[in-house]
Amino acid sequence: MTDTADPLAVTVVVPMHNSVAYLAETLEAIGAQTRPASEVLVVDDRSTDGSADLARRVLPRVRIERADFGHPERSRGYGVQSASHELIAFCDADDVWLPHKLERQLDAVADFDPAGPLLCWTKLDEFVSPELSPDEYQGREPFLDHAARLVSSLLTTRSTCTTSSPTLQESGSWVEWVSGLAPDVPSVAVDEVLMRRRLHLTNHSAVTRSSDQIEAWLRAARQAAAQHREDGKQ
Structure with a gap:
C-alpha cells in the first residue's frame, strides 16, 4: 500500500546478487543521507554469499524482498x-x-x-575500486563530473517505470528502457556530482566500454525520441 502522507517520501530500490564485497559501503551511504529515504528496499536476486544478512547488519531498517529473476532490470x-x-x-x-544526493533531487522536483x-x-x-592494483585494472580512465544517465543517479516515479513501453521490468536493459521513454516525460538535471560509480572486475564489460559505445547509446535514445515525435504527428 502506498503511503500518501508525505508526497516526497522516497523508496530506494537496491537490486542485489552476491553483492557482499561492496554492499556495506552502498547501504551506509544511503543511510547517511541528509534527507533520509522513507524506505530502503533491497531486492535479493538469488544471493548465496550472505548479502542479505550483511544488509540487515549495516542498515537494520532495510526491507528485503527475495526474488528469482537473474536479471537486474526485472x-x-x-x-x-x-x-x-x-x-x-x-x-x-x-x-x-x-x-546530499536525495536532498538535492527532492528540492529539484518539489513542484x-x-x-x-x-x-x-x-x-x-x-x-x-581501491582493492584493484594497476595490473588488475586494465580499463579506460574513469569519467569525472559526468552527466551520463546512469541508474544509480536517477530519482523517478512509479508511473514512469510502469507505464512506459517497455516497462522497466519488461525491458532487456537499462538503455532499452531509457530509450523507450516518451520524449515528453519531464526531465530535471541536478548540475552537481552526487553519485560515485564503482569500476571493478565484475562489471568489467561496463568498465571497458569506450566513449564511442556510450555515444552510440545516446544516439539510440535520440533516435527513439525522434520516432516518438513522428508517431505523434500521424
Whole structure:
C-alpha cells in the first residue's frame, strides 16, 4: 500500500546478487543521507554469499524482498512494484551516493506531481575500486563530473517505470528502457556530482566500454525520441 502522507517520501530500490564485497559501503551511504529515504528496499536476486544478512547488519531498517529473476532490470521493476512510495530512487549494490544526493533531487522536483512521469538525474564521478592494483585494472580512465544517465543517479516515479513501453521490468536493459521513454516525460538535471560509480572486475564489460559505445547509446535514445515525435504527428 502506498503511503500518501508525505508526497516526497522516497523508496530506494537496491537490486542485489552476491553483492557482499561492496554492499556495506552502498547501504551506509544511503543511510547517511541528509534527507533520509522513507524506505530502503533491497531486492535479493538469488544471493548465496550472505548479502542479505550483511544488509540487515549495516542498515537494520532495510526491507528485503527475495526474488528469482537473474536479471537486474526485472529486479528493479519488481522493487518499483513493491515500493511503499510513489517516488523511487535506484542505487546499484556497488555504487555510492554522496550525502546530499536525495536532498538535492527532492528540492529539484518539489513542484512536480509525484504520481506523474518524471526523471531527475545527477552528475557522477567514477572511481576504480581501491582493492584493484594497476595490473588488475586494465580499463579506460574513469569519467569525472559526468552527466551520463546512469541508474544509480536517477530519482523517478512509479508511473514512469510502469507505464512506459517497455516497462522497466519488461525491458532487456537499462538503455532499452531509457530509450523507450516518451520524449515528453519531464526531465530535471541536478548540475552537481552526487553519485560515485564503482569500476571493478565484475562489471568489467561496463568498465571497458569506450566513449564511442556510450555515444552510440545516446544516439539510440535520440533516435527513439525522434520516432516518438513522428508517431505523434500521424
